[in-house]
Amino acid sequence: MADLRTIGGHAPRTVSVKTAAYTVLSGDCGTLFTTEGASGAVTFTLPAATVGLRYDFLVKATQELRVDPNGTETIALPSSGAQQAAGKYLTADANGESLSVVCVKAGEWNVTGYIGTWTIES
Amino acid sequence: MAYVNTAAEGMRNTSATPLPADATGRARLADGFFNAATALLKFAAQSIAWSLIGLRTVTAKTANYTVLTTDTHTVFTTVGASGAVTFALPAATVGLEYFFRVGAAQELRIDPNGTETIALPSTGVQGAAGKYLTADADGETVRIICTKAGQWSVFGSTGTWTAEA
Numbered sequence: 001m002a003d004l005r006t007i008g009g010h011a012p013r014t015v016s017v018k019t020a021a022y023t024v025l026s027g028d029c030g031t032l033f034t035t036e037g038a039s040g041a042v043t044f045t046l047p048a049a050t051v052g053l054r055y056d057f058l059v060k061a062t063q064e065l066r067v068d069p070n071g072t073e074t075i076a077l078p079s080s081g082a083q084q085a086a087g088k089y090l091t092a093d094a095n096g097e098s099l100s101v102v103c104v105k106a107g108e109w110n111v112t113g114y115i116g117t118w119t120i121e122s
Numbered sequence: 123m124a125y126v127n128t129a130a131e132g133m134r135n136t137s138a139t140p141l142p143a144d145a146t147g148r149a150r151l152a153d154g155f156f157n158a159a160t161a162l163l164k165f166a167a168q169s170i171a172w173s174l175i176g177l178r179t180v181t182a183k184t185a186n187y188t189v190l191t192t193d194t195h196t197v198f199t200t201v202g203a204s205g206a207v208t209f210a211l212p213a214a215t216v217g218l219e220y221f222f223r224v225g226a227a228q229e230l231r232i233d234p235n236g237t238e239t240i241a242l243p244s245t246g247v248q249g250a251a252g253k254y255l256t257a258d259a260d261g262e263t264v265r266i267i268c269t270k271a272g273q274w275s276v277f278g279s280t281g282t283w284t285a286e287a
């Protein structure tokens with residue numbers, strides 16, 4: 001029986017719109033989050049960085065989209081790839097900016113692609 | 123009545139004695155069902171295996187191509203192209219995703235459907251209605267995903283992509 005959730009045997013990407021802070025689940029792995037319609041900053045709190053987890057983020061409003069690692073875990077700065085200070089989030093606020101992160105080492109998030117200007121929490 | 127299951131043809135009669143006419147008909151019908159079932163199982167197994175392994179389909183095009191929704195997640199290249207190659211996208215439907223890699227020193231154009239739009243990789247800002255993206259240096263790449271009907275967003279690129287003038 002054909003699976004109507006697939007296209008040509010491939011599952012289309014899951015796209016999830018959030019306009020308020022959201023705690024990302026490991027079960028959301030592979031999801032693309034956007035902030036269309038947000039009227040304020042939206043923080044995505046990542047789950048514990050476990051090898052293989054990956055997420056995409058797209059700023060879809062002229063509001064901050066923050067990607068916050070779990071506890072004291074770290075996330076790389078897209079422009080350099082260097083892991084940042086413990087617990088600091090990445091942020092961008094221009095419509096169309098995007099970020100793709102993947103965990104390849106427990107406790108760390110690496111960036112595999114980005115558009116626009118992403119900065120680290122000061 | 124003896125049957126053996128072969129990988130190529132499914133269940134076959136292997137007895138030396140030919141089957142009666144009506145039995146042969148039923149056997150052929152059974153063969154058909156078994157063959158169809160075998161093919162379906164093979165397809166399902168292959169799909170599951172590819173899904174688990176995470177392999178992407180890579181397709182080289184040297185002439186214009188109308189991209190299909192069923193091509194989602196495909197990596198298109200222009201390896202071997204001797205002229206510009208235009209990829210005409212399907213209607214932008216949430217969840218569709220494509221990758222493109224310039225594979226020759228020729229233009230690779232990504233053309234949204236009708237008056238739909240595609241973001242400029244350098245800024246992420248949606249371009250003008252119906253305008254294509256283009257790059258022409260071997261190795262340049264772009265990944266696009268539809269997150270809103272009618273629009274393509276960019277999730278990573280290398281090289282210089284510009285919008286149709």
